[in-house]
Amino acid sequence: MMRRRQFITLLGGAAAWPLAAAAQQPSMPVIGYIGPQPSELSADRLSAFQQGLKEAGYVEGRNVAIQYRWADNHYDRIPGFLAELIGRRVAVIAMAGSTPGAVAAKSMNSPVPVVFSVAGDPVQLGLVASLNRPGGNLTGMTVWNAPILPKRMELLRELVPSASNIGLLTNPTSSPATEDMTRYAQEAARTLGLQLHVLTASTESEIDAALETFARRGRSALLVGSDVLYFVRREQLAALAAQHALPAIYDRREFAVAGGLMSYGSSILDVHRHVGIYVGRILKGEKPADLPVMLPTRFELVVNLKTAKTLGLTVPDALLARADEVIE
Secondary structure, X not given: OOOHHHHHHHHHHHHHHHHHHHHHOOOOOEEEEEEOOOHHHOHHHHHHHHHHHHHOOOOEOOOEEEEEEEOOOOHHHHHHHHHHHHHOOOOEEEEEOOHHHHHHHHHHOOOOOEEEEEOOOOOOOOOOOOOXXXXXXXXXXXOOOHHHHHHHHHHHHHHOOOOOEEEEEEOOOOOOOHHHHHHHHXXXXXXHOOEEEEEEOOOHHHHHHHHHHHHOOOOEEEEEOOOHHHHHOHHHHHHHHHHOOOOEEEOXXXXXXXXXXXXXXXXXXXXXXHHHHHHXXXXXXXXXXXXXXXXXXXXXXXXXXXXXXXXXXXXOHHHHHHOOEEEO
16 A cells, blocks of 8 residues: 555645646737837738738747837837837847837847838948848848839829929828938939929828928929828828828828829738748847848839829820729
8 A cells, every 4th residue: 555655745746747747838928019100000011920920930829929019109108119019028039110219219228039021222221231230139121212203203104294393292200211211212303304492391280281382383283202191191192182182192002092193112911921020030049140131022002093094194005004903
């Protein structure tokens, strides 16, 4: 018969087995995700980010956890979110779509890696030493749209050859890339013999006033600069452009889907997917300093025929033939 002391010893050892096994299990890494926009407006981009994570071998709730912070278009909240997530010792921070946020992250000089997507030149912004060798604790993707502004202007002129006044709508309060956009647009306007008018708007009411004032010039068309505010207010922008009979071209497909006349630019969902891939690679041990900043490789031309008809425009067959998508 087993003695009482032996039985108690065995029972105590069995009870300790689950605790020992749990202690040996590796802890789940935690990602800090900062979204500059409200969560309800970010579902498609978040899904693309999670798809990128999955391609890198990570699924939320299975082998990685994510702590979300949403700035709701209040960029001044982002430094606080960064400090909080760094204090929680997350493994990596993903921050897609906020150039001011990436600049704030760089200034903190934190050991926590940050994967960004920005709308300007990361070298000029001081985020990385070079695109091929970032050399610090930040890397990601640039959707630097300024260099393709001349292409957008050419497309706009092809569709509206009668327009001699081109407006460039910019938000100087939230986009450090505004100077670059203006410079590229000025050079393109001179080459094409067009008159460029730089419009500034950082609130809903300013957008309305800027478009109304510019439309009075006549023979006008509009280039909408890259900005988070404009993306969030894309339906308002498309409606105002139609109301003031302003043919306009935008940087993302979502504008054309919302009723904008035409868009040409990189796929924002593809950008968020690549941010997710880079976050996964960092979780696997790669260093941000060795991961090159990626540039967009895919550009989409989308034409909204319904809006063209509303504006009384006939889209040339040659332009339609080059379109990646035609909304009817």
